[in-house]
Amino acid sequence: MTSNPFDRxxxxxxxxxxxxxxxxxxxxxxxxxxLVRDASLVVLVILGACAVIxxxxxxxxxxxxxxxxxxxxxxxxxxxxxxxxxxxxxxGSTFALLLGLAxxxxxxxxxxxxxxxxxxxADPASTERWVPLPAATATAxxxxxxxxxx
Amino acid sequence: MTTTNTAxxxxxxxxxxxATRLLLAALRVGVGLLWIENAGxxxxxxxxxxxxxxxxxxxxxxxxPFTWVVEHVVLPNFTVFAWMTxxxxxxxxxxxxxxxxxxxWAVIGIAxxxxxxxxxxxxxxxxxxxxxxxxxxxxxxxxxxAGRCYGLDGVLRPTWRRSRGRLSSVLLRLS
Numbered sequence: 001m002t003s004n005p006f007d008r009x010x011x012x013x014x015x016x017x018x019x020x021x022x023x024x025x026x027x028x029x030x031x032x033x034x035l036v037r038d039a040s041l042v043v044l045v046i047l048g049a050c051a052v053i054x055x056x057x058x059x060x061x062x063x064x065x066x067x068x069x070x071x072x073x074x075x076x077x078x079x080x081x082x083x084x085x086x087x088x089x090x091x092g093s094t095f096a097l098l099l100g101l102a103x104x105x106x107x108x109x110x111x112x113x114x115x116x117x118x119x120x121x122a123d124p125a126s127t128e129r130w131v132p133l134p135a136a137t138a139t140a141x142x143x144x145x146x147x148x149x150x
Numbered sequence: 151m152t153t154t155n156t157a158x159x160x161x162x163x164x165x166x167x168x169a170t171r172l173l174l175a176a177l178r179v180g181v182g183l184l185w186i187e188n189a190g191x192x193x194x195x196x197x198x199x200x201x202x203x204x205x206x207x208x209x210x211x212x213x214x215p216f217t218w219v220v221e222h223v224v225l226p227n228f229t230v231f232a233w234m235t236x237x238x239x240x241x242x243x244x245x246x247x248x249x250x251x252x253x254x255w256a257v258i259g260i261a262x263x264x265x266x267x268x269x270x271x272x273x274x275x276x277x278x279x280x281x282x283x284x285x286x287x288x289x290x291x292x293x294x295x296a297g298r299c300y301g302l303d304g305v306l307r308p309t310w311r312r313s314r315g316r317l318s319s320v321l322l323r324l325s
Contacts, residue, residue: 005305013248033187082194092236093190093243100182100244104302107250112309 002058006108010063011055013104017048017070020097034097040088043073044097051105060109067105074098171299178246178296181259181287186243189236197232203270204228210272220269238262246291249301254324256292260285297325 002008021041026032036044047069054062073088077095080086088094164170192200204220211217224231239262245255267281290296297303303325310318310325 009302009305016247032190033183035190082196091190092192092240093186096186096189096240096243097247099240100186100247103244103250104248107302107306111306112313 002056004058004113006111006113007055007058007063009055009108010051010066010105013101013108014048014051014053014055014063014066017044017066017101018052020044020048032093034093035089035091036094036097038089040073040077040090040094040098043069043088044101047073048101051101054109063105064109067102067109070098070102070105074102174294174296175249175300177287178249178252178291178299178301181291182243182246184243184284185239185246185259189240189243192232192236192239194233194236195229197228197236200232200235201228203266203273204231206273207269210270210274212268212271216265216268249297249299249303250306251321251324252297252301252303253292253295256288256296259288259291263288295325 002011020034020036021044023032023034023036024041047066050062050069051066054060054064054066074095077088077090077098080088081091081095090098204224207217207220208225238258242255242259242262245251246259263281263284267278267285270276271278271281295303298307307322307325310322313319
């Protein structure tokens, strides 16, 4: 399993696509979160699987293919929903989900990976926020250092 | 003379805990799903349901200037505004779901929630606190920069910080 944050992000986004058919289990016509059915279900799962494999194996082109595929599906859904021809059989919620996955995968796939790191200090992959100890100490204490004369 | 440094911890243990970060991510995804689901019933080309809610701003006025704008600007050009509403709300859902430029979208979410509130707050069978809660949820997303917790902002900010490009500096501010 990759430890690169970009690949993990691609894997996670792909996993969202793969598990999105869970929304099709909704029995409510009102509260179904995302309308996923028929062709949109197939598209979401197949492209999601591509992104998962691309993320797991650090195959960036595969991540980009998945992102581009979602982008095409996003445009298709936007153009067609509310019309008699609706190949993906979705609505605005389907469009929004596809848009998120497309943007996410394309951004992750196209970003520079020279120094991959998480922005959060609790993430062991982070190399950004934790500065070397002397500098960190100076920063942390700059505003609160108290001089005590003995 | 001696100097004693009394250091304050640089980070707060609770704020940086995995549980807190997971809960913030859950809040962000949950609010994203709110917008995603609500993009689902705005159906072109007529946007009939949305037109009804927009008409409420005129039938049950909340704030006179807003009512005037809806009556004289929005409703006569309804199709354009309906498409804008759909695209904004779908984008809100999409970007909050993946946690990209989260602070920007939190502010847009506050603005959109205000617009919705001023349209339907006084309409029958509306629970006013649902709109206040929507606004507060977006305030929380903004205040905590929730995209940095298991979102793409957290993954991309180090790259943006190293870049000298203008877009990167803008994205740093928006995330």
